[in-house]
Amino acid sequence: MSENFIELRNVRKEFAGVVALNDLSLTIRKGEIHCLAGENGSGKSTLIKVMSGVYQPDAGEVHIDGNRVENLSPMASIEHGVQVIYQDFSLFGNLTVAENLAMNVQLREQRRVLSWRRVREIAKEAVNRLGVELDLDKDVEQLPTAGKQLVAIARALMSDARLIIMDEPTTALTGKEIETLFRIVKDIQSRGIAILFVSHKMREMLEISEHITVIRNGQKVADGPTSDFDEALITRHMTGSDIVSEPYIWNREKYGVMPPRVETRDLSSGSDLDKINLSIKPGEIVGVSGLLGSGRTELALALFGMMPGYSGTIAINGQETTLDTPQDAIKAGVAYVPEDRLSEGLFLTQGIDRNMLSTSYEKLAPGLLIDQNKAEEWVETMIRDMQIATPTGKKLVKELSGGNQQRVVIARWLLTNAKFLILNGPTVGVDVGSKAEIHRIIRELAQKEGLAVLMISDDVPELVHNCNRIVLMHRGAFVEEMASVDTSEDQISDKLKNLT
Amino acid sequence: MAWFQKSEVVIAGILVLAMILIGLVNPAFWSLDNMFSLLRSNIIIGIMALGVLLVMISGGIDVSFPAFAVAAMYLTIKGMLYFNYDGVVLPFVAAATMGALFGCLNAFFVYKFRMIPLIVTLGTGSMVRGFLLGVVGTSMININKMPDALIDFGKSDIINMVKPDGTTFGLTAMILVYVGLAIALHFVLRYTMIGRGVYALGGDPEAASRVGFNIRKITFFIYCVAGALAGFAGLLHSGMIWLANPRDFVGLELDVIAAVVLGGASIFGGRGSVLGTMLGVFMLVMVKNSLIIMKIDTTWQRVVVGVIIVIATAITAWRDRRANA
Numbered sequence: 001m002s003e004n005f006i007e008l009r010n011v012r013k014e015f016a017g018v019v020a021l022n023d024l025s026l027t028i029r030k031g032e033i034h035c036l037a038g039e040n041g042s043g044k045s046t047l048i049k050v051m052s053g054v055y056q057p058d059a060g061e062v063h064i065d066g067n068r069v070e071n072l073s074p075m076a077s078i079e080h081g082v083q084v085i086y087q088d089f090s091l092f093g094n095l096t097v098a099e100n101l102a103m104n105v106q107l108r109e110q111r112r113v114l115s116w117r118r119v120r121e122i123a124k125e126a127v128n129r130l131g132v133e134l135d136l137d138k139d140v141e142q143l144p145t146a147g148k149q150l151v152a153i154a155r156a157l158m159s160d161a162r163l164i165i166m167d168e169p170t171t172a173l174t175g176k177e178i179e180t181l182f183r184i185v186k187d188i189q190s191r192g193i194a195i196l197f198v199s200h201k202m203r204e205m206l207e208i209s210e211h212i213t214v215i216r217n218g219q220k221v222a223d224g225p226t227s228d229f230d231e232a233l234i235t236r237h238m239t240g241s242d243i244v245s246e247p248y249i250w251n252r253e254k255y256g257v258m259p260p261r262v263e264t265r266d267l268s269s270g271s272d273l274d275k276i277n278l279s280i281k282p283g284e285i286v287g288v289s290g291l292l293g294s295g296r297t298e299l300a301l302a303l304f305g306m307m308p309g310y311s312g313t314i315a316i317n318g319q320e321t322t323l324d325t326p327q328d329a330i331k332a333g334v335a336y337v338p339e340d341r342l343s344e345g346l347f348l349t350q351g352i353d354r355n356m357l358s359t360s361y362e363k364l365a366p367g368l369l370i371d372q373n374k375a376e377e378w379v380e381t382m383i384r385d386m387q388i389a390t391p392t393g394k395k396l397v398k399e400l401s402g403g404n405q406q407r408v409v410i411a412r413w414l415l416t417n418a419k420f421l422i423l424n425g426p427t428v429g430v431d432v433g434s435k436a437e438i439h440r441i442i443r444e445l446a447q448k449e450g451l452a453v454l455m456i457s458d459d460v461p462e463l464v465h466n467c468n469r470i471v472l473m474h475r476g477a478f479v480e481e482m483a484s485v486d487t488s489e490d491q492i493s494d495k496l497k498n499l500t
Numbered sequence: 501m502a503w504f505q506k507s508e509v510v511i512a513g514i515l516v517l518a519m520i521l522i523g524l525v526n527p528a529f530w531s532l533d534n535m536f537s538l539l540r541s542n543i544i545i546g547i548m549a550l551g552v553l554l555v556m557i558s559g560g561i562d563v564s565f566p567a568f569a570v571a572a573m574y575l576t577i578k579g580m581l582y583f584n585y586d587g588v589v590l591p592f593v594a595a596a597t598m599g600a601l602f603g604c605l606n607a608f609f610v611y612k613f614r615m616i617p618l619i620v621t622l623g624t625g626s627m628v629r630g631f632l633l634g635v636v637g638t639s640m641i642n643i644n645k646m647p648d649a650l651i652d653f654g655k656s657d658i659i660n661m662v663k664p665d666g667t668t669f670g671l672t673a674m675i676l677v678y679v680g681l682a683i684a685l686h687f688v689l690r691y692t693m694i695g696r697g698v699y700a701l702g703g704d705p706e707a708a709s710r711v712g713f714n715i716r717k718i719t720f721f722i723y724c725v726a727g728a729l730a731g732f733a734g735l736l737h738s739g740m741i742w743l744a745n746p747r748d749f750v751g752l753e754l755d756v757i758a759a760v761v762l763g764g765a766s767i768f769g770g771r772g773s774v775l776g777t778m779l780g781v782f783m784l785v786m787v788k789n790s791l792i793i794m795k796i797d798t799t800w801q802r803v804v805v806g807v808i809i810v811i812a813t814a815i816t817a818w819r820d821r822r823a824n825a
Binding site: 074075078086088089090091092093094095099103104106107108111112113114115116 | 691692693694696699700702703704706707708710711712713766769770771
């Protein structure tokens, strides 16, 4: 018997002349937790598809259980016990949990007529195997993300999986939910099932895995036991360069004497916000940390005029202002980059130029017509300043990577001459290289232009490295404020865990 | 989900309420005579609605079925006259087969070119109707030429009653055909893998193919069955009214889609049931019937159907959005 479950040897895959995987070898041993690290576009998803039989490699060999497998098809891959849990989970929101759980088994048995009693039996067994509680009669779309993920995992286990590939499983989860997921992953491993964890979150990889493989540009650049790696090393391998992060220092001498960009007094709104007193001076980057539902998003919304009917006062640049609509906020110089930039912030099927200018058209068209020359000039300057990787401003936003999309949103707000920028989860779903670049841009804007920034994030290291102050929010109120030079990531993480 | 939250229960509740209201305004509504004629009006719209339901659950929409129905009906009766054939079973098989073939055309474009079903069915419906009038003919086939067997079949009743004034009325046996087809479709949707595949396809096409459903087979199944039901309903209709009119069923798509949406099917796909659809059909037919009894102009009936579509769609859309939140 071989120690290895699946082995890829010198695999190569090209798409229309573009090399996606180049001479790549990967070995996953039975029952191990293996991490596959790589930036967006490094070939991670192509690799997953080779293992799940969706793509046939152009060269190289696939071995399962020590035997060479030729022409691995999706069906054959499933029969060998390879299960992929995609980011979107591939569940049916309109069907019940029970039916979702039983679907694969029923299809594999090639049934024509189905018995609902059998569906229930299969579903019960699936839930028991995973040892979790799920309401089998609920429609899947009524479950929270973490619940959907459990359904997807339980379904995978029902297919007698021997390797479960999880594609970015923690992206949409909160800290507590990630802990639960890790517990389940360990439990699955104890039954001899291997797990391939595909991620670009360093901290998680180091915590959960036993073996790490890093790929870049379709090639393997490093692999070894997890104990041989640390965050800096993985980052270096992933990006091919060192990313050093120094804490952000606020220029107190320059900006300390100026009035605060934003100041709230006893800002409250229903049960969401409870007497928030916040003051941010020019050049400051203030981080907000807190669990989901702590009121951090509501704070952002209130400051952007999306929580009309608040009590207390908001002053922008020392002037008390009523912010009842986003238009009020924009006029006052407030900018907001929402949590889900894809659905809330961008027009995906439009070009970079139109996206950037969408909040500036009033300024571009003092009369009836838009000043096209000025518009082009603005867009060109922004693409250059923000270092957006595109040959032209006409390129559609949906064709850009996550990092570049985020830059388009930020550029849009800079064009409005915003003085106060609210960022909600600024680097969710952005790879390490772009993330560092976005951080650099924000810090530079704060330092040089005197922009005041409110940064809301789940990513504690992100806050510690980029903010000069961090406030902890819970149940709609500020519970603690820390200077980031006096605190550490672990301290904040501990504090977050102790909140109830 | 609690029983009182089920869409079918809600629709049934609204239906009963509406019936009580209409009955108060017009006591003649509850007469057996009126009930029988109401049920009779359910049959053709109902059978077509079953086909539309299937398409809508899969996330599509069908506006070609009235054209398919009229083409299958007219061609079948022309054929019967040409061959001097007088029977029942074979013509219905022929009409359903023709409908299924037209449906294949829809499925081909929807599957192969990933086209939007609305555009595909608008096009195929228009083509089929145009060909029928241009190539086959535009003349009506009246009762004197209609095949006798079809008329006799359409005339059969399950209950016959005599009114005090001596005239008779009855409940047509065609209601059994409708209920039979509905039960069959209910079974397929609820208890077969291909039926669940239709729901899966409407829920998430990408996921459906990933878990191993044969999308091509399911797509062809959906549109062929919808076409077959339309063809069948078309011929049944001419048997019941003793007339084959190649310009029939114009504008019927709106009524049928309204009935299906009223029955709780989601315009986004993935939701809908046979029972709900039957209730929706009954509600729509009843409202139109009451408008006639109240002597309201037919043009205003179009307004009512339009309002029903908008309100019913708004309610189901709101329901689905809330479920997704």
